[in-house]
Amino acid sequence: MNPDLRAIARLRGEPGFDEAVLATSFGEEDPGVRPHALVRARSAADVSLAVLWARGRNWKVACCSGGHAWSQNHIRDGGLLIDLSALDGIAIDPVKRSAEVGPGCVSGDLDAALSPHGLFFPVAHAFSVGMGGFLLQGGFGWNSRMVGLGCDNVTGADVVLADGMLIHANHAQNEDVFWALRGSGTGFFGIVTKYYLALHKRPGFTGIKMQVFRLRHLEKVVRWANEIGPQISSQVEFQMVVNRRAFGIFSHGIEIVTPVLAESRPEAKELVAFIDNGPLRPAASLTLPLIGAPLGSIMKVAEKIIFPTGTRWHADNVWLDGPVEQVIPVLREAAETQPGAPSHILWLNWNPAPRARDAMAFSIEARTYLAFYGGLRGKKWQPSDRDWATKAAGSLMTNSVGSQLADENLLRRPARVLSEPNLSRLEALRTQYDPARRFFSFGGN
Ligand SMILES: Cc1cc2nc3c(=O)[nH]c(=O)nc-3n(C[C@H](O)[C@H](O)[C@H](O)COP(=O)(O)OP(=O)(O)OC[C@H]3O[C@@H](n4cnc5c(N)ncnc54)[C@H](O)[C@@H]3O)c2cc1C
Incomplete structure (x- = not known):
């Protein structure tokens, strides 16, 4: 083996190998399989070398950046795993409003680097999500309803191909x-070693408005959320989070969480006034005033509360366009069977603005995004809790237009993640660029 590569490679069976592989994952679940080897790349040249090494041994190749795929897609049975987390550079050009970032750069670090320049990128909602996988699958980030998905703002990329x-x-x-590379996510046939991004002016105010209901109000809250969705400003994200330890009531409830990014506090207040003035306010257990805070702090705190480390995660999702009445019984059932906190259900009024999106692999979105996050901690969970998210999303298959790659679960439940023409084009390109199927793809292949 090339000595440069040997210095950054670990082979299965070597001391510490299992720990090093599992440490690449945000989730604590042990998927039970292992690659033949792990290479921790320090540069694009290392990535090329590693791909050629795998090719020489006829191994398949997987890679990870931030390790946040819920499905732990990067840990496969056999093959080579290339860890890109050390490729985390950030270079900002404030005049051109552009940035070059390594795939291992995490969302919160990019946001923190942009802030002093008064610049903004729609990074992921949680601080530690890797830009590598986030941008590749689409990337529903902060203010994405306004400025587009992460991948809408990618202007170029450096990529190592199968050769x-x-x-x-x-x-x-x-x-x-x-x-x-804009939307194929885990189905991409190459390894991105650098992204080139277009940046935006930073909004002057960031805040969150919250309202909390007890679970018995689920049906009416969902109907209300569904009805008002299309009228809500693109600067506001309307999220409904169902969990067993809802904020302030510490019992099973529904948190309305609405981040808002605006030019000023008065503008933001106006944009979320529909919550204070909503018809359901009397039924709410709690309606908090708009809380302003720097985006970085919101990201850190939210991640700590909603996605605590040391959790075995199993997530799944659906995009929904159909009548809400068909969804409500499934939501009720999912809420009643949901494992304890931090497990939660997320309802997001996505309501995509009719915008001219560039032609790209990303191709499925709908009025509502519904995701199930089973978060199992300690000894309290039951084996059936593991299947909760898959079961809930699966029971909405016939109502859904597909699933989002962000919270993909393709190793456990096949789903439609790209439009038919885009999937056909992607597979044709895979045959052209990766004829030997060197890179692992969606699901089990
Ligand atoms: C706590 C948390 C919060 C999240 N919040 C959001 C959110 O707000 N919005 C959103 O859209 N998504 C969100 N996600 C989902 C997340 O964006 C995806 O799981 C994404 O794939 C994570 O990227 P990563 O680099 O951290 O993950 P990884 O697990 O490293 O990568 C996921 C997969 O992408 C591919 N991949 C990664 N890097 C590369 C690369 N450089 N080149 C080629 N292929 C690559 C590989 O197939 C890999 O298995 C969140 C996930 C978590 C765990």
């Missing part, structure tokens, strides 16, 4: 690869 070559892909060169 070990490092290429640049953008609108003008390797357009096919550029098309694919």
Whole structure:
């Protein structure tokens, strides 16, 4: 083995190998399988070398950046795992309003680097999510209803292909690869070693408005959320979170959580006034005033509360467009069977603005995003809790238009994650760029 590669490789069976593989994952679940080897890349050149090494041994290749895929898609049975977390550089050009970031850079670090320049990128909601996987699958980030998905704001990328070559892909060169890397997520046929991003002016105010209901109000809260969704400003994210230890009431309830990004506090207050003035306010256990805070602090605190470390996560999701009445019984059942906190159900009024999105692999979105996060901690959970998210999302398959790759669960439940024409194009490109199927793809292949 090349000595440069040997210095950053660990082989299965070596002391500490299992721990090193599991440490690449945000989730605590042990998927029970292991790659043949793990390489911790420090540069694009390391990635090329590692891909060529795997090729020489006829191994498949998986990679990870921030390790936040709920399905732990990167830990496969056999093959080579390339860990890109050390490729975490950030270079900002404030004049051009652009940035170059390594895939291992995490959302909160990018936001913190942009803030002093008064610049903004729709990074993921939780601080520690890796930009590598986040941008590849689409990337529903902060203010994405306003400024687009993360991948809408990618202007180029450096990619190592199955033959070990490092290429640049953008609108003008390797357009096919550029098309694919915006939305194919775990189905991408290459490894991104750097992203080139377009930046936005930073909103002057960031805050959150919250209202909390007891679970007995579920049906009317859902009907209300569904009805008002299309009228809510794109600067506001309307989320409903159902969990067994809802904020302030410490029992089974529904938290209405509405982040708002605006130019000023008065503007933000106006944008979330529909909550104070809503018809359900008398039924609410709690309606908090709008709380302003720096985005970085919100990201850190929210992650600690909603996604505590040391949790075995099992998530799944559906995009919904159909009548809400068909969904309500499933939601009720999912709420009644949900494991203890931090497990939760997320209802997001996505209501995509009719915008001219570039042609790209990302192709499924709908009025409502519904995701189930089973978070199992300590000894309290039952084996059936493991299947809760899969079961709940699966029972909405016929009502859904597909699933989002962000919270994918394709190793456990096949789902439609790209439109038919885009999936066909992606598979044709895979045959062209990765004929030997060197890279692991969606689900089990
Ligand atoms: C706490 C938490 C909060 C989240 N919040 C959001 C959110 O607000 N919005 C949202 O859209 N999603 C969110 N997600 C989902 C998250 O964006 C996806 O799981 C994403 O894939 C994570 O990226 P990663 O690099 O951290 O993950 P990884 O597990 O490292 O990567 C996931 C997969 O992407 C592929 N991949 C990763 N990096 C590369 C690369 N450089 N080149 C090629 N392929 C690569 C691999 O197939 C890998 O298995 C969240 C997840 C968690 C755990």
